[in-house]
Amino acid sequence: MTFMKSILGTAATLALTAGAALADPALIYDLGGKFDKSFNEAAYNGAEIYAKETGGSYKDIELQSEAQREQALRRFAEAGFNPVVTTGFSMSSPIASVAPDYPDTKFVTIDGFVDPAEHPNVLSILFSEHEGSYLVGMLAAMASESGTVGFVGGMDIPLIRKFACGYAQGAKAVSDDVKVISNMTGTTPAAWNDPVKGSELTKAQISQGADVIFAAAGGTGIGVLQTAADEGILSVGVDSNQNYLHPGKVLTSMLKRVDVAVAEAMTAGPELETGVKVLGLAESGVGYALDENNAELVTEEMKAAVDEASQKIIAGEIEVHDYSADDSCPALNF
């Protein structure tokens, strides 16, 4: 009897999972973790939007180590999930090695890049971080009284330099006299989670005159925002809206609409169009955050100037240099 029960139970479970797995989307978070108040959480929010709007369900996993990347991809692809959405630039090479084995499954990499010619079933979603950073750079320079603004990056990788470069260009666009101090926290992944170093970098930049500091540094940024608030200067958050962390002390946040990208990819389902998609200001893929926490900090003039610049970037009148295009930056030396 019990044996029969368990066999039936197993069969039923199998049938259920097989049914449920049919073309449901899956989401793989990067090592930062699902609730990082930033990049990965934005992806989670996007998946929740999808679930709410379409009534569909999805499956997600938080990676715990580098070794799990390929394993997670294969598990989801084999279980029939489609599309498989991943966050973080580190997923691009695992996807490149897994994608050819599952030609019918669509893979999405956010922030990563996989060659569409070689892998026709992969969608690479990239953001024009330099454009969003340009706007917050302008805001920072306009809010600064000392004429010096700072940038604290996490791990020293091209993506973070892209942020720094856009930020510096925006600041210089306000006035050529604006000085931009840029520091990277480190060269290992530990640089994403070292708020103590973030604090020290902030203090060092303050003593060099900076009074607005932009942190694009994951968990390290928490230390930057905290110290900036303690020392009475302004800071700029990143990826998600971080204005609420220190109301009235965070000038704005550079937004990356990872949530929108994830929701769209999931809604498209197996019919997802692959290739390379770049989300910039024109696609509302990047932007800056304005809410009740920073309403008093961003004046009407500042807002008008930034919105004008935003229009010009969309129209192509202002060209923001992309660091990753040629690994150099006209406005900043690394």
Place this chain on the structure above:
Amino acid sequence: MDYATLLQVLDSTVRLATPLLLACLAGLFSERAGIVDIGLEGKMLAAAFFSAAIAAVTGSVWLGLLAGIAASMVMSGIHGLASITFRGNQLISGVAINFLASGITVLIAQDWFSQGGRTPSLMGGGRFESITLPFAEALRGVPVIGPLYYELISGHSILVYVAFLMVPLTWWILFRTRFGLRLRAVGEAPEAVDTAGVSVVGLRFAAIAICGLLTGLAGAYLATGLQAGFVREMTAGRGYIALAALIFAKWRPWYALYACLLFGLLQAVALRYQNIDLGGFIIPVQFMDALPYILTVVILAGFVGKAIPPRAGGEPYVKER
């Protein structure tokens, strides 16, 4: 570099050296008693989390400090149980402590606060405020000494002063008390201590309890003194640098102070000047970050005097029958 910048770099050095110093002295007690402790990192992390979590829940930084110390002492207890009582491999037990702390802090943080393995930001009484020493304001105007006293010596949280006072205290305990003599003997020749009728196991547990206390202070300083909350993996390798400093200091308290200040200075300089330009020759910041480890290797290789670890270090004591 002007005087004000120099003071700022030295001020930063003191802040960065404090957690290293506490962890280094913790390792000193443990290793002097013959227990190799590679788990300093994990204990600091556990202490950082529990001090921040309890401070966030109760609003009292002192309760947080106690919780942090308790957490790292529990970790020490596990290490002791595995490596002293059950005579397991001390290195493996230490590595296990690191993994345990890394996982359990995020797990509990997520369960309690649901903020992605983070504690809420600490407000007001949940943080160690910096202390302004007497006469600091009044002496500020005095040239040279005034700013030195105001910027560098005054204005740190109480744990910094505790850490620096721990150095002479450690020296006194280890080299001027009976307990210290026995503790050192246990690290060199436990059989002799045993013959004299003193409990080897008891002394070793005492040593790792002190180790837990000090790493607790170090972790609490990171989360509630320097920062206003816990972030996952926030120790960022400081436990390992402290171990390097311990070897660099040849297991001596005063040298430990100098080693930690040197490593802190290297970090502070690297943070202040990303690339140092020495007349056309540029020292990259990565080199500055690696320098503590390079110096330790140089010391270990025996170029600058010899670093001789306690002789019974890493060996579980088995009583002869």
